[in-house]
Amino acid sequence: MGRVWVLLGDMNQKQLFEIKSRASRFAVLEFFNISAIVVGNLVGGQVYQLYGYLPVMSISPTSFGLGCLYVIFCLKDTKPPIPSEKRLEMLRDLVSVDNIKQSYITCSKKRPGNIRLQIWLLVWIGCCQRFTDMGTLAIGFPFARKMYRWTVTEFSNASIAFYVVNAAVTIVAMPLLSNNLKLHEAALGLIGMLSLISKMIVTALAYKEFMFYFAWMGGTLANGVAIAVRSRLSKLVQREELGRTFSLFGTCESFTPLLGSTIFLQIYNSSNRFFPGLAFAAAGVFLVPCVIIFVWMMQMPTVSLAEFEREDEMKNARPLETISSSTYSKLQEEKVY
Numbered sequence: 001m002g003r004v005w006v007l008l009g010d011m012n013q014k015q016l017f018e019i020k021s022r023a024s025r026f027a028v029l030e031f032f033n034i035s036a037i038v039v040g041n042l043v044g045g046q047v048y049q050l051y052g053y054l055p056v057m058s059i060s061p062t063s064f065g066l067g068c069l070y071v072i073f074c075l076k077d078t079k080p081p082i083p084s085e086k087r088l089e090m091l092r093d094l095v096s097v098d099n100i101k102q103s104y105i106t107c108s109k110k111r112p113g114n115i116r117l118q119i120w121l122l123v124w125i126g127c128c129q130r131f132t133d134m135g136t137l138a139i140g141f142p143f144a145r146k147m148y149r150w151t152v153t154e155f156s157n158a159s160i161a162f163y164v165v166n167a168a169v170t171i172v173a174m175p176l177l178s179n180n181l182k183l184h185e186a187a188l189g190l191i192g193m194l195s196l197i198s199k200m201i202v203t204a205l206a207y208k209e210f211m212f213y214f215a216w217m218g219g220t221l222a223n224g225v226a227i228a229v230r231s232r233l234s235k236l237v238q239r240e241e242l243g244r245t246f247s248l249f250g251t252c253e254s255f256t257p258l259l260g261s262t263i264f265l266q267i268y269n270s271s272n273r274f275f276p277g278l279a280f281a282a283a284g285v286f287l288v289p290c291v292i293i294f295v296w297m298m299q300m301p302t303v304s305l306a307e308f309e310r311e312d313e314m315k316n317a318r319p320l321e322t323i324s325s326s327t328y329s330k331l332q333e334e335k336v337y
Contacts, residue, residue, distance in 0.1 A: 027174035030223045034167040041160050103248035106241050115236050118297065122236075123249050125189070125290045126229045127256050129196065132283040133222065135260020136200065139268045139279055146276055148209050162216045169220040174227055185232040186297035192224025193290050200284035204277030225290075232297070 048056050107119050140159070144150040150158075177183045177191070199219025206212040230246075237245045264279045271278035 027170055027178070027223070027227050030174075030227055031167050031171040034163055034170060034223070038160055038163045038167065041156060041163070099244075099247065100251060103244040103251070106237075106244040107248055114300075118300070119233065119236055119245070121293050121297075122229050122233045123252055125193075125293060126226065126249060127252050128287060128290055129193070129222075129225045129229075130253050131256040131260040132200065132287060133196065133260075134257035135264040136203075136280055136283050138261035139264050142268065142272075143203075143276055143280075144212070146272060147207065148212065158213075158216075165217070166220050166223065170223045170227075173221060174224060177224075178227075178231075184298050184302055185228045185235075186294045186300070188224045189228030189232070190291065190294040190298070192222050192226075192228060193287060193294060195219050195221035196225060197284045197287050197291070200280045200287070204279075204281035204284065206277065228294075235302070 043059065044056050047059065107123070108116070110116065111119075141150075141152070141155045144155050144158075174188070177188055183191075196219055199215050199222065202211060202215035202218055206215050233245065233249065234242060264283065267279040267282060268276070275281075
């Protein structure tokens with residue numbers, strides 16, 4: 001559910017985000033997303049020890065309900081209110097397959113140069129990152145229990161510490177790399193992808209506890225992948241296409257955790273007798289093509305398509321002193337029609 005709020009931020013960034021600061025603002029969104037995981041682990045662990053499973057499971061729907069009520073009654077929409085006769089139509093749109101179809105058409109239509117290819121490659125990278133990151137998370141505790149004889153409490157405490165460090169690095173390092181050092185989005189994504197690969201490879205070979213800690217510390221920059229993908233994707237499409245583009249991206253991304261968990265659990269169960277870290281090694285190798293894609297994208301310009309269109313309109317605009325009253329009336333008629 002946390003990804004839903006990140007997606008909403010992505011869709012509304014045409015109103016709130018300045019083009020040059022998008023990467024750092026996406027870093028802030030990732031920071032709060034990670035912070036939610038930390039708070040959830042802390043609260044869930046304490047509630048489980050005191051009351052058991054049922055209260056823990058009831059926390060999620062209660063939190064979702066409170067979040068929905070807050071959005072409905074406390075947040076002001078920038079758009080005009082929806083007429084009552086169109087509300088039923090709006091509810092039908094929530095389950096309409098036509099929305100996914102329109103999103104696919106938007107991402108698949110012909111565009112100048114290789115922009116369409118870049119869009120689909122970014123969607124692929126985002127799905128691969130979430131596939132491996134969330135998929136290997138499902139085998140983290142079985143791996144630690146087999147290799148280091150950790151208990152649930154030990155693994156939970158270690159995970160909380162890792163997530164705290166991850167959130168701190170994300171909120172500090174990502175804006176620094178993007179704003180101060182002016183790194184290309186693809187360079188930011190490349191750093192994050194190499195960090196994630198190093199985490200997977202070192203974890204696969206972590207026969208001692210200190211190597212496991214080192215692997216997690218090496219993966220603290222992995223959120224650069226998600227930040228770079230969203231920042232780059234928002235610059236490759238027109239403003240009115242942002243919602244449909246991120247809708248398709250979020251739809252594709254939502255299937256990857258379940259798929260990744262299933263596949264990596266199967267690999268772990270098949271190899272835990274002779275090589276428990278095989279699933280992590282396979283995840284690292286699987287991400288290598290994403291590194292190649294980011295290296296290729298580093299050769300592409302960083303200018304936003306919306307910014308380019310605005311500059312092009314300004315170049316083609318007629319000076320005010322050359323516009324007569326009759327010409328102005330004609331321009332107004334063209335604008336209306």
